[in-house]
Amino acid sequence: MAEDLIRMEHISKFYGRVQALEDVNLRVTGSEIVGLLGDNGAGKSTLIKVLSGAVPATGGDIYVRGRKVQIRSTTDAIAQGIETIYQDSALVTQLSIARNLFLGREPIKGPRILNRMDHALMEQVARDLLKKVGIGKDIPPATPIGSLSGGERQAVAIARAMHFDSDLIILDEPTNNLGVAETQGVLRFVRNARDSGHSCIFIAHNIHHVFQVVDRIVVMRRGRIVADDIDPKRTSVAEVEAVITGE
Amino acid sequence: MEQRSLIQRAIARPEFGPLVLLVVELFGFWAINPDFLSGQNISNTLAFTVELGLIALSMTLLMTSGEFDLSVGSLFGFSPVLMWTLFNAGLTSLEAAFAVAMAVAALIGLVNGWFVTRLKIPSFLVTLGMLLVVRGTALFVTDGFPQRTWSAGGHWLAQALVGDFYVGGFRIYMSLFWFIGAAIALNYVLTETKAGNWILATGGNAGAARARGVNVDRTKVALFVLSSLMASLAGVISSIRTSAANPNSGTGYELEVIAMVVIGGTALTGGRGTIIGTVLGIFILRVMRNGIVLIGVPGLAYNIFIGAIILGMMALHSWLERRHQAGT
Numbered sequence: 001m002a003e004d005l006i007r008m009e010h011i012s013k014f015y016g017r018v019q020a021l022e023d024v025n026l027r028v029t030g031s032e033i034v035g036l037l038g039d040n041g042a043g044k045s046t047l048i049k050v051l052s053g054a055v056p057a058t059g060g061d062i063y064v065r066g067r068k069v070q071i072r073s074t075t076d077a078i079a080q081g082i083e084t085i086y087q088d089s090a091l092v093t094q095l096s097i098a099r100n101l102f103l104g105r106e107p108i109k110g111p112r113i114l115n116r117m118d119h120a121l122m123e124q125v126a127r128d129l130l131k132k133v134g135i136g137k138d139i140p141p142a143t144p145i146g147s148l149s150g151g152e153r154q155a156v157a158i159a160r161a162m163h164f165d166s167d168l169i170i171l172d173e174p175t176n177n178l179g180v181a182e183t184q185g186v187l188r189f190v191r192n193a194r195d196s197g198h199s200c201i202f203i204a205h206n207i208h209h210v211f212q213v214v215d216r217i218v219v220m221r222r223g224r225i226v227a228d229d230i231d232p233k234r235t236s237v238a239e240v241e242a243v244i245t246g247e
Numbered sequence: 248m249e250q251r252s253l254i255q256r257a258i259a260r261p262e263f264g265p266l267v268l269l270v271v272e273l274f275g276f277w278a279i280n281p282d283f284l285s286g287q288n289i290s291n292t293l294a295f296t297v298e299l300g301l302i303a304l305s306m307t308l309l310m311t312s313g314e315f316d317l318s319v320g321s322l323f324g325f326s327p328v329l330m331w332t333l334f335n336a337g338l339t340s341l342e343a344a345f346a347v348a349m350a351v352a353a354l355i356g357l358v359n360g361w362f363v364t365r366l367k368i369p370s371f372l373v374t375l376g377m378l379l380v381v382r383g384t385a386l387f388v389t390d391g392f393p394q395r396t397w398s399a400g401g402h403w404l405a406q407a408l409v410g411d412f413y414v415g416g417f418r419i420y421m422s423l424f425w426f427i428g429a430a431i432a433l434n435y436v437l438t439e440t441k442a443g444n445w446i447l448a449t450g451g452n453a454g455a456a457r458a459r460g461v462n463v464d465r466t467k468v469a470l471f472v473l474s475s476l477m478a479s480l481a482g483v484i485s486s487i488r489t490s491a492a493n494p495n496s497g498t499g500y501e502l503e504v505i506a507m508v509v510i511g512g513t514a515l516t517g518g519r520g521t522i523i524g525t526v527l528g529i530f531i532l533r534v535m536r537n538g539i540v541l542i543g544v545p546g547l548a549y550n551i552f553i554g555a556i557i558l559g560m561m562a563l564h565s566w567l568e569r570r571h572q573a574g575t
Contacts, residue, residue: 074457074458074460075460078459078460084458090455090458091452091455092447092448092451092452092455092456092518093451093452093518094447094450094451094452094518094519095444095447095448095451099444099447099448102444103444103445103448103455103456103459103461104445104456104459104460104461105459105460106441106444108441114440115436115440115441115442116439116440116441117439117440117441117443117444119439
């Protein structure tokens, strides 16, 4: 068995006196797509926020490649190779594709004091990446995100995570509000990401989308993990639904 | 998309509308009164235009990052008062007084930025409060009387900031070169640099920018400091040129400057900004003020035209924006 990429141990989280997470253990191995399922309020989002640095855990440890790490901010998480893609919120709509791809990590050309971005490099990388994730035959890298469709935006966000060698890409409801063809596109990007060595945590309400793409399903209920080794190839949708609702 | 002609692409740029308006203005006023383009009128207009322009340039960056600064007009009045009070009292040399005034301005910008980023108070309220504090301080320390500045004549600092010389019939002040330099530098910052990308992203989607490791708060604080510094520099330049540091000068400039910036095509809500547009916006408003008087419209009617231009340009920008969104 492959070494664990991410291991979360005994994670708990309180919001005031409300316990959102209770003794949660989660592991993700290399090149694995884990589907995280659960009803509203089951704790999926909180768990993901802890892992991506958006909120601190109240207790528990996080290990990346066997090393214990402290994740206090999204910047920390990115530095550990953990990239989170939220529906729509991860991109600046007014900026071009190329500027979004490199936001926060812009390549500098010439003397540092002049702080000048390497536009040519950015556009070249953007063009290559768009081709790699399967869009972009006719979308110039200078196009603002605002004029892309929802699926294309997801693709740009995924392309960005792939380019910066994120080991783990967390997709929070990536197929919400997308059309059928665009959903297929996003699922394809996710498979591409795995095939090129990235791991994913895939959160979606639509169990059918999860079934199409993940290697393993983890189910949460009331702040706990109630099943963490469901094989989508040997389990039916109805069985998973039963685990989610606890009936 | 690539096949579009040069003209079509020029028209699609946000600066196109302001450019047309400026050209129409220039021709209109010139046709009615040829004196409008006389050397003397041009140099008179330029002298004051660049002083307001310096403030508008830094305001462009600040507004692109999603904030604005109402305290610039009061700093325009306060900083020269502080500088000349120190100098006239014999406390410091002129250089030291200038440095102190700038340092105090930077501190005021820092406080503005701190209130906005740390205490999460909207910049409208923070800088409105700062406007009153700064203006009040200027009035209090001077008892409302102007400070004399004529003793600056010939001092190298005064020469460097607003020394004048003649080229043909034109009287040119050094401040024009400061304005041109600042416009080029800030345009470079906004369009070419990593800092510019951060400014745009901060105003466009602060949450997404922060998630990518952009230091949103520091970006905003730096721009508040820049805004205060530029307003003070403009005030000092103006005080030397007019030989008076009046604690009341700069009243109402904040709104005129913001009008210049939005007429040029910078979004009030942030995320989109253009220095070239702002330069056009600066000239649109100043040429209007000057031209209206020259063609015989009563000066008191000036605000009617300014208001109409602002409304018209806003309508044009929003129409272009919607057409752009629908077209792609």
